[in-house]
Amino acid sequence: MDIDETHTPNVVYAETAQHRTAWWLTAPALCLMILILLVPVVIAGILSFTDYSLGNDTFNWVGAKNYDRLFSSSTYEKMFIATFTYVVTVVPLSVGLGLGAALLINSMGRIGDIYKTIYFLPVMATLLAMAIAWEFMLHPSIGMVNRTLEMSCGTVLEFIPFLKNGCAERFPLWLGDRDYAIWVICFIGVWQGFGFNMVLYLAGLTSVHRELYHAAEMDGAKSAWEGFRLVTWPALGPTTVFVVTISCIRAFQVFDTIEAFWPQGGGPNKSTYVMMFAIFEKGIQQNLIGIGSAITVLFLVFVMFLTLIQRWLVERKVHY
């Protein structure tokens, strides 16, 4: 008891000291978090109800007018269509291809590492540079894509309607064609992103125990498909939740390719006018901060909603 009593003041002192140091250690991070992440969210929220523009000293409250415009004007309708088309196309394809590649590579041992390396290259490469490379590939007359397609002219492959039309008249302009532009953007998105999903799935696959497959076989799972359905897919549940969320968030943020291909206006007939580009064009280039902020707020709502669903799924440990 004696010892305890003599110690108590010291312990209390040590605890307040630790308390204070702890705050000193967290303070810089806390301040920056508030200043750089939280304050801007609040500012965007406030400005989205005003007609503010940089250079003006004052602004007027305009109520929900900016949001009204987002949901009534045809330009923004195109923006939502382009964004969702992109997300809904790129996410399933890049997740599916990532999973497929991971399963194939996982089943073939060391030699599969070569493919892993190759598929991961686009993840590392500067997207803007690769976008410019793709632009040359897709050049209507001297691009590699149309040149390759032309080689099929006069061969049996011409029974495919697409090639037949192309040979008879001309092959698509790709980036200049409003029917193709958004799909080309989607394609590049998948091309760039599926390698990332693949390595996440490969990491997930290493945690699937071999015994589980034997157990499933005992239970009558004969085909590879049954093994996949009963063992692999459920075991990959948490990975899938994560991969889908992060793919969605990345897909929402598509910008580099679109700005590189169409510096003005978001593609033929605004068919690739995605949200990030709209924020950039309206808010920064045209100084229409109110409308830009409204898009920012909607964007944040989408992204936060997605992440919250992910956390909810992870916490419930859902294995679907």
Add this chain to the structure above:
Amino acid sequence: MTRDLWKHLILIFGALIVIAPFYMMISYSFKSPGEIDRGEGGFFGRQEMMVDERCVKLRDPDRDDVATAAPRFPNQTDRQIRDALVAEAVADCQMRPIVFNYTKAFTEAPLLRYLLNGVIVTASIFLIQIVVALPAAYALAKLKFWGREAVFSIVLFCLLIPVHAIALPLYIMLAKVGLTNTYAALVVPWTISVFGIFLMRQFFMTVPDDLIDAARMDGMGELAIVWRVMLPTAIPALLAFAIFSVVAHWNDYFWPRIVVTGNRDLFTPPLGLREFKGDGDGSFFGPMMATATVIVTPLIVAFLVAQRRFIEGITLSGMK
């Protein structure tokens, strides 16, 4: 074996599509404009001597040149001397396409400066991120203090906010304090990495308390513990985070595009490439692809050398 064969066929088909733009980028950076237009020359091009028209034009002799050159060509008319000088210029301006493309890449635009900017920006971002995040992560993981839970829930909330999404309010704030078009503007929004704090906290949780207690016994202050005890134990996690951070910011195009307008001295590599593209008159495909190759190469080479580390670093976000 036959089953593996179709697997390989599928994977090789995918690999061809993945590699195609890289192949084209590097190949174009070797070829002369004529070869690019006509699509000849295989991968390396024929590397025939070509004449740099612009260089010849620059050396177009005027009256003074002819006069100064007169002693070298005795007994000739001005016209003949002029022709001889032009012929000399053409001879001097001949070079292999590969040399032409790469010298143009570095001389048409200050590419070295851009690369240096890229290094400065990515390095400062990473260093500041560490200086801010490590102490906070240590405090959150190992020190008991009032408000710890609150700070940690702010961290968890901030994980929901992608910095690109709040680019507009951040831009307004920077413009208000007059920081646009500075190095600070390129670095500031990234100084706080909530993800880094979260990651390092998770890592520090696994460090045994005894290690810290022993350091305290030795009379070390908390800050000294962070840098001299915790940092060395965290090297693997830190390395992975470094790769994650450097790749993201070397390749980033959206944020530099917003805060740097016109001032070439601050251009990061992607911005430089973008400007190059804007200037392009069509005959500059070769040099542009050379620039793209130069920008993409450092990370790709580093990746090929230390693949395992890179994949670890990039997929770090999947370890949550």
